Amino acid sequence: MLKPVDRHPSSTQAPVERIVLPNGITVITVENTAADIIAARLFWRAGSCWESRSQAGLAHLLATTLTKGTATRSALEIAECVESVGASLGTDAATDYFTLSLKTVTADFAALMHLAGELMRAPSFPPDEVALEQHLTLQNIRAQQERPFSIAYNQLRAAMYPDHPYGVPIMGTEAAVATLTRDDLLTYHQQHFRPDNLTVSIAGCIKPAAAVALVTAVFGDWAAPPTPPLPPQQSPLAIAPSTHKIAQDTQQAIIMLGYLTPAATEADYATLKLLNTYLGNGLSSRLFVELREKRGLAYDVSAFYPTRRDPSQFVAYLGTAPENAEVAIAGLQHEIQRLCQICLPDEELQAAKNKLLGQYALGKQTNAEIAQLYGWYDTIEVGIDFDQTFQAAIAQSPPSKPKQPLSGISPPRPTSPSSAPPPASQPSPSARRRRHQFHD
Amino acid sequence: MTGRFPQRLPQPSNILYRTTQTAWGRSASIASHQARSPLSPLQQISPTRTAAIAFPGQCFRLENNLTVIHQHLPATPVAVVDVWVRAGTNAEPDDWYGMAHFLEHMIFKGSRRVAPGEFDWAIENSGGLTNAATSHDYAHFFIATAAQNLSSTLPYFADILLDAAIPEEEFARERDVVLEEIRSCQDDPDWLGFQALCETLYQNADYGRSILGTEAQVCQRTPNQMRCFHRTLYQPENMTVAIVGGLDQETALALVHKTFNPFGVRSECPPRTRHSLQPLTDIRRTELRLPRLEQARLLLGWLAPGSTDLDTACGLDLLAALLAGGRSSRLIRELREERRLVLDISSEFSLQQGASLLTIAAWLEPQYLEVVEAAIAQQLSELHHHPVAPAELARAKRQLCNDYAFATETPAQLAGLYGYYNTVATAAQSVLYPERIQRLQAEDLQALATQYLHPDCYAVVTLRSL
Known part of the structure; x- marks a missing residue:
C-alpha cells in the first residue's frame, strides 16, 4: 500500500544567504546541486518608477540597448560571446526594478558574470543601436493596439494611476519614446547603476562563498558615489470610481474591474492576496466556477493582484461575446461586492490558503525562479524573509475566526468596467512575452 | 496546441x-x-x-x-x-x-x-x-x-x-x-x-x-x-x-x-478518410487582410518527415537555430540588426508524428514583405550552396544542447517530454536529442537544407491590414 511521503514541500531547499559587500552590493545565494546549471538575477533599484511621465519608456529603452555595445565589444560580439556557449542573457525593465538575467551551465558561469559586469558598468549605447531599438519600440507600442487585452488593460491602468508610473505600459508612450535620446540613457544609467543600488541573486550549482568571491571579482573595485541613490518618483494616488469604454469591432469584449489596493509592505497585503486567490486564481476559483463553469460566459476569466512596492491593483477581468458584456459586468461586480459582504466559510478559506501556498511552492522550483524570488523581494524592500513571513501570514490569516479580517476590508470602489472590444492581437514576440508580466 | x-x-x-x-x-x-x-x-x-x-x-x-x-x-x-x-x-x-x-x-x-x-x-x-x-x-x-x-x-x-x-x-x-x-x-x-x-x-x-x-x-x-x-x-x-x-x-x-482501472466499455466511432499529403511543388500563397493590423506578418512553412525520422528532425531543428536562434543567427542578424527590415523574425521546427514542419515568421512593415521573403529565400540558397562554418555550427549545437539541459529542471518538464515522445515515438528517444545534435556535420545540414528547405517550394501566408 501507499506509504506517506515524509517530506514537506519547502524542506529541501538549501538555506538562503545574504551579505552586503563593502561597496554596498547585496549578494544573495542559494546553493542547489540538483542540476549542472547556475542562474543569476542582477536587480537594480531602477525601473519605470524612477522615470518621469515625460520620459516614460526610458528604463525599457535602456534594457533594449544595454547589451548592444561596450567600450570593447560590438553588439554582435556580445551576442556571439553569449550564444557561443549556449547561455542565456537578457535585460528587462519592470515598474519596480531593472534586471539582468543570466543562465549557464556551471563551467561557463564565471565568464558570463564578467561579461554581465562589463555590460552593466560600461555600456556604450552606440547611437546606431539606440536608433534601431527606439524605432522598434515605437512599432511595438503601436502593435499593442492589435490586442484587445492590452487596450483594455492600458485603459484601466491609465484611469487608476493618472500621475503614477504604474499608469503607463513599461514600453512607455509613443510621444515620450519618440523624444528620448542617447544622453537620456547615459544620464539614467549614471544615476541608477551604482553598486549600492544592486542586488545580485544567484541560485544553482555553486557554493555561497564562491558566488560571493565571483561577485567581488566582477564588481568589488566599483566605488559607490558619495551622494545617496535617487528615490523613485513620488506620486500621490487617489482614485475616483469611473467607467471607461473603447468601442471596437472585435469578436470579444474585454471587461476589467480594478481597485486600488495595498502595496506589498502594507498590513492587508496577505489577506487581499488570499481573497484574490479565492476570487480568481485557477479552475476552482469563484469567478471561474460562477461565470465560466455555471454560465459559460467566458473562456478567460480571472483575477490578479500583483506584488508591488507602491499601492497595487486588484483586478478581475474576462473576455466575452459583445452581447454578453452587460451581463458579464454585472457578474463581476456581484462577485466582488459579495466578497465585501459575506464571511467565507472555513472550508473555502482553507481551500484558498492551500491553493495559494501550494502554487507558491510550485513556483519556486527552478534555479531561475529561486534567484528571481529572493532578489526581487530584496529589491522591493520587503526582504528575503518575506518568503517565510508571507507564507506564515497566509497560513495564519485570519487568526482563528475568519469572519473579522475578511469582512473588515473596506469596500472596494470600482473604477472602470473598461470595455474594449478591440482589435486583433499578438504584436511582436517581445510584446507577447510581456503579456502577463504583471501577474507577479 | x-x-x-x-x-x-x-x-x-x-x-x-x-x-x-x-x-x-x-x-x-x-x-x-x-x-x-x-x-x-x-x-x-x-x-x-x-x-x-x-x-x-x-x-x-x-x-x-x-x-x-x-x-x-x-x-x-x-x-x-x-x-x-x-x-x-x-x-x-x-x-x-x-x-x-x-x-x-x-x-x-x-x-x-x-x-x-x-x-x-x-x-x-x-x-x-x-x-x-x-x-x-x-x-x-x-x-x-x-x-x-x-x-x-x-x-x-x-x-x-x-x-x-x-x-x-x-x-x-x-x-x-x-x-x-x-x-x-x-x-x-x-x-x-x-x-x-x-x-x-x-x-x-x-x-x-x-x-x-x-x-x-x-x-x-x-x-x-x-x-x-x-x-x-x-x-x-x-x-x-x-x-x-x-x-x-x-x-x-x-x-x-x-x-487507471477499469477502462470504459469500448465503442467504435466512424472512420476518418485519410487524404494524402500533396508535396510542395511551387510557392503556395495565402493572403489575409485583417482590420486594425498594426504590422504585417510573413509566415513561411516547409513540410518535413514525421517522428519516424528523428535524425532529420534534429537536423532541421539545428537549421532553424542557425537561421533564427539568437541575435548572431543569420536571419536576425541580417534582417533585424543590419538591414532593419523586420521588427522580429523567428524560426521553429515542430515535430509531429505524421508530417512535421519548419516555419519562419516575421513581423514587419507591409512594404517590406516582398524584400524580406526574397532575403529568406536567398539565405536558404546560401545553405544549399555552402557548408556552415565550423564556429557557427558549434555555436548552434551548443545552444540547442544547453537549451535542452535548461528544460529538464522540473518534474513537469520531464513528464511532458517523456509523455509526448512516447505518444509520437518512444520515451527513450527523448534523451538522445543532444547526441543526435552533436553528430550532425556541416555536410549533413547542407544535404537536409537542399532536400527539405527549397527556396522555390514552400507555403506562405501574408497578413496585411484592410
Missing part, C-alpha cells in the same frame, strides 16, 4: 511551444539503472535501441496495455502526472470537427463518481495545479502536486479520464466556453496566420484541420458523439501515463495500477 485554460497556469510542458503546434523537445539527463519492477503484473518495456545515453526513467506496460513511464527524483517534494492520449484532432471522424478539443474540456466535467468541478477543487484544494491541451497528435492532461498528496488526488484524475460522463447540461454550457475560446483566437492575428499556414501546407490532409473547429462545426457536436469518441479512443493502448518527481517506483506503479 490549444489549452483548456489560457496561459495563467504554467504550460503543461515545455515541449509545446507558442502557437498551435507541438515542437521539438529539449531535455537531457543521465542514466540510471534499469531495475525490474517488483510488481508481477507489470511488464517492463526494454529500451528500444542501444544508446550512449540510457533513458533515466523506466517504462512499463500494465496488464491492460496501459503504458507507464516513471522517474524518481528524490530531491523534489513535487510529483507530476502527465497523461497523454492519442486522441487529438487527427483522430476525429470525418465530420466531427472540433471533437478532440471539446472533449478535452468536457473531461473536467466529471464522471459517475466525480461531480463537475469536484476534480478541480480536489486538486487545487491540496495545493496542486492542473491543465490540459489538445493538438493534432494528442490530448494531454496534467497535474502537479506535493508528492504526498498524489494518493488522494490521482483517483479523481484517473476516474474523470476513464469514465467521462459528458452530462448533457454541462455539454451545452461548456460549448459556450469553447465558442468564447474560438472568438478570442479570432481576435488574434498570429493565431489566424498560423492557422492559415497549416491549411495552406497540409490542405485536407492530416494537420490541416483546425483544432478548435468553427462555431458552426462545434455547434453540430452532440453528447452522444462525444461519448462514442471517448470510449473509442480513451483506451489503455492509446494512453501514456508519465509520473515524475518525489515518488518511488513501487509507490507510483501501485498507485497507477489501482487508479
Whole structure:
C-alpha cells in the first residue's frame, strides 16, 4: 500500500544567504546541486518608477540597448560571446526594478558574470543601436493596439494611476519614446547603476562563498558615489470610481474591474492576496466556477493582484461575446461586492490558503525562479524573509475566526468596467512575452 | 496546441511551444539503472535501441496495455502526472470537427463518481495545479502536486479520464466556453496566420484541420458523439501515463495500477478518410487582410518527415537555430540588426508524428514583405550552396544542447517530454536529442537544407491590414 511521503514541500531547499559587500552590493545565494546549471538575477533599484511621465519608456529603452555595445565589444560580439556557449542573457525593465538575467551551465558561469559586469558598468549605447531599438519600440507600442487585452488593460491602468508610473505600459508612450535620446540613457544609467543600488541573486550549482568571491571579482573595485541613490518618483494616488469604454469591432469584449489596493509592505497585503486567490486564481476559483463553469460566459476569466512596492491593483477581468458584456459586468461586480459582504466559510478559506501556498511552492522550483524570488523581494524592500513571513501570514490569516479580517476590508470602489472590444492581437514576440508580466 | 485554460497556469510542458503546434523537445539527463519492477503484473518495456545515453526513467506496460513511464527524483517534494492520449484532432471522424478539443474540456466535467468541478477543487484544494491541451497528435492532461498528496488526488484524475460522463447540461454550457475560446483566437492575428499556414501546407490532409473547429462545426457536436469518441479512443493502448518527481517506483506503479482501472466499455466511432499529403511543388500563397493590423506578418512553412525520422528532425531543428536562434543567427542578424527590415523574425521546427514542419515568421512593415521573403529565400540558397562554418555550427549545437539541459529542471518538464515522445515515438528517444545534435556535420545540414528547405517550394501566408 501507499506509504506517506515524509517530506514537506519547502524542506529541501538549501538555506538562503545574504551579505552586503563593502561597496554596498547585496549578494544573495542559494546553493542547489540538483542540476549542472547556475542562474543569476542582477536587480537594480531602477525601473519605470524612477522615470518621469515625460520620459516614460526610458528604463525599457535602456534594457533594449544595454547589451548592444561596450567600450570593447560590438553588439554582435556580445551576442556571439553569449550564444557561443549556449547561455542565456537578457535585460528587462519592470515598474519596480531593472534586471539582468543570466543562465549557464556551471563551467561557463564565471565568464558570463564578467561579461554581465562589463555590460552593466560600461555600456556604450552606440547611437546606431539606440536608433534601431527606439524605432522598434515605437512599432511595438503601436502593435499593442492589435490586442484587445492590452487596450483594455492600458485603459484601466491609465484611469487608476493618472500621475503614477504604474499608469503607463513599461514600453512607455509613443510621444515620450519618440523624444528620448542617447544622453537620456547615459544620464539614467549614471544615476541608477551604482553598486549600492544592486542586488545580485544567484541560485544553482555553486557554493555561497564562491558566488560571493565571483561577485567581488566582477564588481568589488566599483566605488559607490558619495551622494545617496535617487528615490523613485513620488506620486500621490487617489482614485475616483469611473467607467471607461473603447468601442471596437472585435469578436470579444474585454471587461476589467480594478481597485486600488495595498502595496506589498502594507498590513492587508496577505489577506487581499488570499481573497484574490479565492476570487480568481485557477479552475476552482469563484469567478471561474460562477461565470465560466455555471454560465459559460467566458473562456478567460480571472483575477490578479500583483506584488508591488507602491499601492497595487486588484483586478478581475474576462473576455466575452459583445452581447454578453452587460451581463458579464454585472457578474463581476456581484462577485466582488459579495466578497465585501459575506464571511467565507472555513472550508473555502482553507481551500484558498492551500491553493495559494501550494502554487507558491510550485513556483519556486527552478534555479531561475529561486534567484528571481529572493532578489526581487530584496529589491522591493520587503526582504528575503518575506518568503517565510508571507507564507506564515497566509497560513495564519485570519487568526482563528475568519469572519473579522475578511469582512473588515473596506469596500472596494470600482473604477472602470473598461470595455474594449478591440482589435486583433499578438504584436511582436517581445510584446507577447510581456503579456502577463504583471501577474507577479 | 490549444489549452483548456489560457496561459495563467504554467504550460503543461515545455515541449509545446507558442502557437498551435507541438515542437521539438529539449531535455537531457543521465542514466540510471534499469531495475525490474517488483510488481508481477507489470511488464517492463526494454529500451528500444542501444544508446550512449540510457533513458533515466523506466517504462512499463500494465496488464491492460496501459503504458507507464516513471522517474524518481528524490530531491523534489513535487510529483507530476502527465497523461497523454492519442486522441487529438487527427483522430476525429470525418465530420466531427472540433471533437478532440471539446472533449478535452468536457473531461473536467466529471464522471459517475466525480461531480463537475469536484476534480478541480480536489486538486487545487491540496495545493496542486492542473491543465490540459489538445493538438493534432494528442490530448494531454496534467497535474502537479506535493508528492504526498498524489494518493488522494490521482483517483479523481484517473476516474474523470476513464469514465467521462459528458452530462448533457454541462455539454451545452461548456460549448459556450469553447465558442468564447474560438472568438478570442479570432481576435488574434498570429493565431489566424498560423492557422492559415497549416491549411495552406497540409490542405485536407492530416494537420490541416483546425483544432478548435468553427462555431458552426462545434455547434453540430452532440453528447452522444462525444461519448462514442471517448470510449473509442480513451483506451489503455492509446494512453501514456508519465509520473515524475518525489515518488518511488513501487509507490507510483501501485498507485497507477489501482487508479487507471477499469477502462470504459469500448465503442467504435466512424472512420476518418485519410487524404494524402500533396508535396510542395511551387510557392503556395495565402493572403489575409485583417482590420486594425498594426504590422504585417510573413509566415513561411516547409513540410518535413514525421517522428519516424528523428535524425532529420534534429537536423532541421539545428537549421532553424542557425537561421533564427539568437541575435548572431543569420536571419536576425541580417534582417533585424543590419538591414532593419523586420521588427522580429523567428524560426521553429515542430515535430509531429505524421508530417512535421519548419516555419519562419516575421513581423514587419507591409512594404517590406516582398524584400524580406526574397532575403529568406536567398539565405536558404546560401545553405544549399555552402557548408556552415565550423564556429557557427558549434555555436548552434551548443545552444540547442544547453537549451535542452535548461528544460529538464522540473518534474513537469520531464513528464511532458517523456509523455509526448512516447505518444509520437518512444520515451527513450527523448534523451538522445543532444547526441543526435552533436553528430550532425556541416555536410549533413547542407544535404537536409537542399532536400527539405527549397527556396522555390514552400507555403506562405501574408497578413496585411484592410
